[in-house]
Amino acid sequence: MNASTISDNSTLSAALARWRRGKPLLLSPAGIVLAVLVASAILAPMLTPYDPVTPFPAEKLQPPSARHWFGTDPLGMDVFTRVLYATRIDLTAAVASVLLGILVGAPLGALAGYVRGWLDEALMRMTEIMQAFPQILFAMAIFAAVGSSVRNLVLILAFFHVPVYMRMVRSSALPLRESEFVLAARCAGHSPFSLVIKHILPNALVPVFSQFSLSIAYTIQMIAGLSFIGLGVHVPQAEWGAMINLGAGYVIFGKWWPAFFPGLAAFVASFALNGLGRRLKERLIK
């Protein structure tokens, strides 16, 4: 059934809907929040007088005040400053690794789902192998081999995302093979490759939009776990997950701020990305 042709354009809700549809993505609430986060990460040095790694031992665990907006952590470092600087690493590393995972996994998944046969089998076995690795141990091994840096961190995390997206895109590509517009494209003379790129892949990407923000949130946790054991981001570099780990033990003593603010930042980032993903999906899926 197609869209109803009866519509009352004069009502307020209809007008609002039209305005919302035409607005650029960046002005949506999610877009604004994300823009603020990114801006604060870039402009961090200008927003705070402190250094993210200089400790003030005399001012350990101070509650939020005029001097330290988010208070200080167990090592005396300014939490606000660290949250801001951490945004740089967390946001970039998480987003980059997920995007890389999608860029590699999605086309392979679409190809596997459309072509089937031995290529599909081979790729699927590969994803199973990739997903069978215990992630932290694997990361440790790789870091030991190639050294610990943010670039390597992104690559290793991307490695964990590739099979997820490959499988996801493959499963939405499978029913698309039989759909009539794909048949029509075959009759129009498309080669399997051009068919996958032009017709299968765009339609198979639909579930990716909902998933990617979840992946990013999960990646931030992974980064935290890795930096906790000293991989990827070295202590005392500012990183949300590491800050939460450090501050978590102090919450029962009533010192909530060292863990709360980085947690809030991580939450806000995930939430905004989720909203952005949803908007993007609405815009792109007709």
Place this chain on the structure above:
Amino acid sequence: MNSSPPQSAETPFLEAVDVRKSYGVHAGWTRIASITALEGVSVQAWEGKTLAIAGESGCGKSTLGRLLLGLVAPERGEIRFTGHPLGALTEIGWRNFRRSVQMVFQNTLTSFNPMLTVGGTVADAMRLRSDLISKQAKMGEAGHLLNQVGLEASLLDRYPSEVSAGQLQKASIARALATKPRMIFLDEPTSALDASGRRQILDLLSRLQSELGLGYVLVSHDFHAIGAMAHHLVVMYLGQVVEEGPAAEVLKQPLHPYTRALLAASALGSSRGSGWRIRGELSQLPPGYQGCRLYSRCPHAAPGCRELQTLVAVRPQQNVRCWRAVEIASQSDNSERKSHQN
């Protein structure tokens, strides 16, 4: 079935010659049961004429369509394009085939890529047009094609979900015309439409046939459409052709019990063959069974029906796969005459 090549001056533009196609279906953990979708089917389609294929679900018409379009290969028999078997076509031959035979689908919404605009889809169909390279040229041609089917060029920028079913079906025809085909395969083109949409599409298709000399293969259960457009009619049941002949003749005087039941069911209240019913549901045939496939449902079933049935020419061009066809026809003529007398 006589297999000597036809001596006619013209060869059919597209034909299926004694094709057989079966599918494997999972039956239990390890067994794969074979379902024969088509058995010994031969049909011919000519330029400028409409071949109609009628039948209900399970008759194999979709499979036949896929075979005729070269999307799957038959197990036995062959598909011939202007006399040449598809399997023997060169690369150039294939491109020519793809250009010459296009398809219009039943479900309008799913036959369009939801991510592309209507214009984008029609332009995408022009891949094999060597005379149009640039995107602008293709879009221009797309607009021209939309006009040809009675649509405004403003539809080029709309997405399928924003367009009504009737308009989308017309756009589907425009897409089929993009490669300048000689023949269009129409898979239930009117089934998803309302009465007015159906009339518009049928008018459009007839107009295009007379203007462009297009041939059609029309697969439909809508006898309104078949009556309006078909020159030649083939009726299928469970993978076999049960009756075939000039459409007007078959519709006026159906001979096979299945054809009669189908027409009676579609007419529903008109005087033609009313009261004819077949019992029960489609059922699996016992393995190795060669007899009439309608046997378990036919009101006229007799022991002789379990023997092998072949297509027999009952009238000059009308073939029927039923040894009792003539008998039943004269019986019903008699009983109708009697009921008219009373």
Place this chain on the structure above:
Amino acid sequence: MDASAILSVEELTVEMKGKSGISPAVRNATLSVRSGAWLGLVGESGSGKSLLALSILRLLPRAATMVSGKISYQGRDLSKMKEAELAKVRGREISVVFQNALTALNPLFTAGEQVADVYQFHQQASAHEARERVVALFGAMGLSDPENTARMYPHQLSGGMAQRVMLAMALICAPRLLIADDPTSTLDATIQAQVLDVLVDQVSRRKMSMLLISRDVRLVSALCSTIAVMKAGEIVESGTVGEVLDSPSHPYTVQLIVDAGIKERRPFRRAQEAAPR
């Protein structure tokens, strides 16, 4: 209001909430079904005919609301009834048969269980008694091997069988009025004819009234005695089938008749036994 009308809908308006706002899907619709008569409601898809039918038993989807109008069944106002009372009417006095039985049936229960369930809800019968009735009714529906069919799950049934099961569910409590919303259009032609035979047979045998909703004017003209034509939420014309089809007064009706290719009208003749061999 017509005194002999078993169902009377007056000035019914239903609004739908869509992406672009609220729009009237049914506008001031008025129709009535006389006791024992069959009314055919004809219109294209999107004309609002299904919504009209659903609103009679308050089965509207969440996006739709009935904003005004009166629905009377045997003199009682259905639109003002409490939910508990209306639940007793559904299935017992007024039943509905939908278009696609396979989606209308619960995939987790067998066909027999679902139909027996309806019977037991309204009649306080024992499980054994209900089961017997179900099997008997399945037989009357033309289902071969009714015992076995009752034990099947919906996904095991063919389209025609499922439609018959749904019909049985609608008829098992012997309602007075049947609302049939396009009950056969998803079926193949020969199966459609079989199911219509059964429908016509059962409804006329029980002397029920019927509101038949369809996009097919020919079907309605063959089966029904009165007809109402619906376009874009409004009933543009209504009357006996003879009046409306022989001398239509609204241009839309004229168009409908032309498009359907109705040249002659004959009443629906059920399957006659084939000539003896």
